[in-house]
Amino acid sequence: MNLLTQFKESAKNYAAKPAYYFMDQSCTYAELDGAITKFASGLQKLGVKQGDHIALLLGNSPHFVISLYGALRLGVTVIPVNPIYTADEIGYILNNGDVKAVIALDMAIPLAEKMHTYLPKIEHYIFCETVPNSRVESKFESLSGFSKMKSFTEVVASGELTFMGPELKDDDTAIILYTSGTTGKPKGAMLTHKNLYSNAKDVSEYLKMNSDDRVVTVLPMFHVFCLTVALNAPLLSGATLLIAPKFSPKEIFELINEYQATVFAGVPTMYNFLFQNPDGKTEDLKSLRLCISGGASLPVALLKNFEQKFNVVVSEGYGLSEASPVTCFNPLDRPRKPGSIGTSILRVENKIFNELGEEAPAGEVGELVVRGPNVMKGYYQMPEETAAAIRNGWLHTGDLARMDEDGYFYIVDRKKDLILVGGYNVYPREVEEVIYNHSDVVEVAVLGVPDPNLGEAVKAYVVSKNPELTAEQLIKYCSQHLAKYKNPSSIEFIEELPKNTTGKILRRALKVQVAQNVSK
The missing domain is CATH 3.40.50.980 (Rossmann fold)
Structure with a gap:
């Protein structure tokens, strides 16, 4: 199959039923x-x-x-x-x-x-x-x-x-997805027919998609999140796609209302724009039975505010291009844990490995590794990179995470984004979660900057809806919730954070800016 x-x-089975509206x-x-x-x-x-x-x-x-x-x-x-x-x-x-x-x-x-x-x-x-x-x-x-x-x-x-x-054949390469290339040139992840089908089928079953669903397809189709969750899985289930050529909060509200959409899949930035939109009302999303978030970590403050405003439940998951992409989702039939990416989906294993390549105990931070029928067969014409990514049958994601005693996973941060302050590990997401809780903050990205005494210091780039908010006020706010070494040493207010076409915040673009400032 x-x-x-x-x-x-x-x-x-659904010959006369609409496959899509556009x-x-x-x-x-x-x-x-x-x-x-x-x-x-x-x-x-x-x-x-x-x-x-x-x-x-x-x-x-x-x-x-x-x-x-x-x-x-x-x-x-x-x-x-x-x-x-x-x-x-x-x-x-x-x-x-x-x-x-x-x-x-x-x-x-x-x-x-x-x-x-x-x-x-x-x-x-x-x-x-x-x-x-x-x-x-x-x-x-x-x-x-x-x-x-x-x-x-x-x-x-x-x-x-x-x-x-x-x-x-199952092992024939169906799609090559070029990763965004955070370092060097992009790599082409080869996904087989088996990879794509198994992940679409498992996601469809996990999210209980059916022929009555009407799925908002606004994520970019060229991105693997949309390909599996908002295109392949719905079509395999006999659902109807509501294809949106671009993301606009006003148009998404209208689309959901006009066609009584039942499923919305988006990245955190989309949820933030929908929440911040002054015209958004609770009844605008009343037809939705499920909201799905992925592509980046969803701040807990945004999750709670969005759910409270629109009276819907947002289920956060996790995936990467090399895994077709989904590996985890918060279950629909068990308690959901805010801040968690959920549990392993059907037929996919997620584990946490320490630096020795051994499985870490519950609660310990390590690298998230994955195996299952959804894992790519390798990078196109890059055998060395393939061997580095897939070791002993496990795909090494490069993401730092932990698992609790109930089997729920939590993304801590990307390994390469870890900030080392005077020998102490600082995870940007932890600092961002605190700043997102401030009522005047719209968006934030945290990264490490060079420090002559501590090696690195914490810096936050903030988009605020209050022009009167100062860096000193926000640093003081953070100091009430964070250990001293985690507290931002500087905060820069900007009009908009750099993002890719899926709406994911690009920390690397800010890092380039920091590097250029340092070299001056």
Whole structure:
């Protein structure tokens, strides 16, 4: 069993049911299955074959769903790429990933014009029309690479509904996800058909998704959190996707109300924006049976404030690209523990290892390690990095965590974000939790900065809704709740924290700023 065969079952069982709504348009499971089949057939007619690599430079849209499932049905390896990356970032992934075809919005045609001569391996550029019935060919007729340019609509139209597709093996690489590259160049995590299917199925069962669910799909589809939790798992369950092209608190409130959404999945920043929105009312989220948070640690203060304001329960989980991604979720049938990422999901093991590679006892901080059918088979063309990440069958996450006596896990911080103050360990998240409790604070990020006496000191970057709040006041507030060595030595107020496209706060961008200031 894989995503494609399970989707076929959904298409047969729920043929007339909406598979998705997008911009006030709907598409049934039968119609979506037909489009996927024809796109797979159309790709094959272009000469794309099983084992080839294609890249998707697409935002949240039906084009993404059809392209993803169509390519997988042909046995092609899909590489989702953030479409707002720079030409250099995109070029690196396309080259490193040995991409043969690119599927993108027609807005990316100027990018193709700039890059196509430097990417000789790419044989086809398939552009999706953003304006109905437009002919994208007219936009690139002057290009020397015109023969490589195709229209998405024409590729689908050329396909045949009788297309069956090749046999897919569990260990075939289905998707290569390039990690955000916190150090050096991004690495391509190879996820197999077994990885993707097992995680989508387990998440669906764990969260009790069913055909009555209507899932808000606003997380970026090119990101693994959305791929599994808000796209694959719902489609395998016969649920309906409510596809949102971008995140806007006002539009999300409207979308949830209009379609009576039952499941919302987001990152902490999204929950913060929804909570801070002055127009948000309790009844705006009354149809939701479940809110899911992941991608980064959800501050406990935000969790409690959000739940109190909207009268919903937020279930926090944990995952990473290399694990397809979900490994933990707070259970729905047992007590939830605020601040915890929950317990191991079905068929996945999580443990805490100490520095000796031994399992740590309950309560002790160590590295979170994972094993299960969801763990990647390795990094593309990077055997050394693969060997460092997967040791003795365990995926080493790089996250510091602890487990309590009930089997609930708590992320303490990233190993690389640990601050060493005079020989004492300071976990940024612990300091951030305290600062988030201050009523004037909207967002905060904590990191270590060089200190001539202590090696490192704690610095906080804060977004405040009160222009009168001073650093001295906030430092004094922290001193009432933190040991002296954990207390911020400095606080800098900024208008907005740097974030990636999923809304995750980028500590590394702040670290670069600190390093530049130090070098001056």
